[in-house]
Amino acid sequence: MMLNTPALTPGTLFARETLWQSWLDVEAALSEVQAEMGVIPESAAQGIRDAARLDVIGIEALEADIQVTHAPILSLTRLLARTAGEAGAYVHWGATTQNVMQTGRILLVREADREIRKALAGVLTRFSDLADTHADTLMAGRTNRQHALPITFGFKVAGWIEELTRSVDRLDGGARRLFALPFGGAVGAMHAFGAEGRELNRRLAARLGLRELLVPGRTNNDLFADYVVQLSLLAMTVERIASELYLLMSQEIGEISERLDHGTVGSSTMPHKINPKYVVRVLADTAELRGLAAPAMETGRSSHEGDSATNQLLGSILDRAIPLAWDMARRFEGLIARIEVNAPVMARNANLTGGAIATERLMMMLAPMIGRAEAHDLVHHAIENHSEEQCSVADALRNDSTVLAHLSDAQIADALDPTGYCGDSSSIARDAAIAGRRTAERL
Structure with missing residues (x-):
């Protein structure tokens, strides 16, 4: 299902208007499925679909009503029903607030997930090119930040490819679990729909491109927490790679640099300085995103069949974590696109110990x-x-x-001679390049 929201960005993903429109999209999809099943008239579904747009029901009117009710879904469905005319009698048929709110958020998270994957595909493609190009580029392998054995830069990148691929695998699992329909009526057992409840759930899930839940209740916060934790683990991997690049950029090592645009200034007071610009922003993003794993797990401690307190916390965490992950992935892709390798310096450093x-x-x-x-x-x-x-x-x-x-x-x-003692560095680098491109294509 395509959302009626305009082109999304990390900054607008969970903006007020974006969320409101996602809820309207869910209400419209619900009415269409119910009409197909004969639960409501077919004409009602068309009327609801036509009215289910923010520019139709009125943003200012909705905002004013929410200020009175402090119940956003009640206000939204009230205005939707009023705008839809006779069809409005069938708006929100058998649904409850959390059904619509959580489903709308899941649809928006899925949009962000697609963009995160696109960025990771770009990173893996660039890494694969680096692994191929530098499969034989000599550098010092380091353990405990001291010279260990000779390797190639392609081998180092191979390790990044494999670790990032593991992050993608974990994200796959989190997404598969999260992208499910939490639509079960007031407590999750589809009370208002009689014998047709589970069939309605199945059809609505299919229409929205989500999987079914056996118990589509309101306390499945573990699914959201799981996904945020996977993003935090992704941030851990991105941080490890970016931190190593940052260290290799230091003047005493000088093996890596960022390609900066003409006119870039490093310091307002030291004319000679050209500081790294892209890696530092990535590192700031990763540290913040990693820190959201623990509070995300607090949201799973909901009570009984519904708990607004944990839902409030969950919304707050998602508002921070998902856009941040999207920004982090895009900035990471931008950083990797600007990485330049100084092969002569790598070779010089590998020979610092005189053999x-x-x-x-x-x-x-x-x-x-x-x-x-x-x-x-x-x-x-x-x-x-x-x-x-x-x-x-x-x-x-x-x-x-x-x-x-x-x-x-x-x-x-x-x-x-260190050039003759790099083990399987070259072959591992080339195999990793193949694997990296394969994962990028899948993403």
Whole structure:
């Protein structure tokens, strides 16, 4: 079902007029299904559909009525009934406030979900291109923020692709569970519809493109909380990637930069500064969105068959979380589109340790001859005891009689070349690129 709302943005997604129109859309769809089933006259459904627009019932009139009733759905259905003429007698037939409010919100969340997925598809496409292009681009692998082993930048991006794909999988699950019809009348058992209640629910769900709930009650807040938690986990992944990019942008590392437009200024007082602009906004969004997971779970503690207190909290959290997630996804896509890779600096940094970054390879060459533990200690002590001012790592190992007893100078030099010790980095990067594009196409 297409909503009658104008083009949505994160800022207008849950705006007053947008919500009101989504409720009108639900009322119109309900009347059409009821007319098909003979619950109300066919002419009534057409009259309700024609009147179910904000510009028809009047925004100012609706606002004024809500100020009196403090019951938005009552005011909305009252004006809709008045505007629809004779058909108005069948408006909101057997429905209750929360049925309409929650269904309207779900339809709007689904619109945002589509846009979030589009942005993630763009990110995964760009990541896949980076993984392919830089499958063989040497860089230092780092653990505990220290040089560990040589990798390629494509391999690093492969890890981002796979983690982001897991986030998409989790979002899929949350969306599948959330996009269900919470329409069950006053308490969820379809009292006002007699024997036709469950069939009405089935048909209305199909018309709105939602799945059915066996118990379409008013306290299924866990579905909303679940979805917000999935968005928070997505924010965690985005934050991890963006934080790493931010660190790699630091001047002392310089392996990554943002492509900034001409005229961008970094500081009002320091003329030399060109600060990162895009990554910092993404990081701010992710921190805020992550923080909404805990309050979202508070909304699941509703009581009995209806609880306005938790519903008020839920509305507040959704108003913040869904537009924020949409903004975060768009900004993340914009950031990744501007990422530039400085391959020469990556290679330079990978060689900062003078070959020490690849000494695991040398150790594994010695291991069959003297044992792995002894080989580890031998290489470790040779590096530990050498002075960079006096000799290189390679020279320190060449000066060790035990090493020389088993390996030639050429073998030592070859072992310490980081370009020859990147493991499966290249093949993993290329496989991840294929997987990333596959997920992007599905999104």
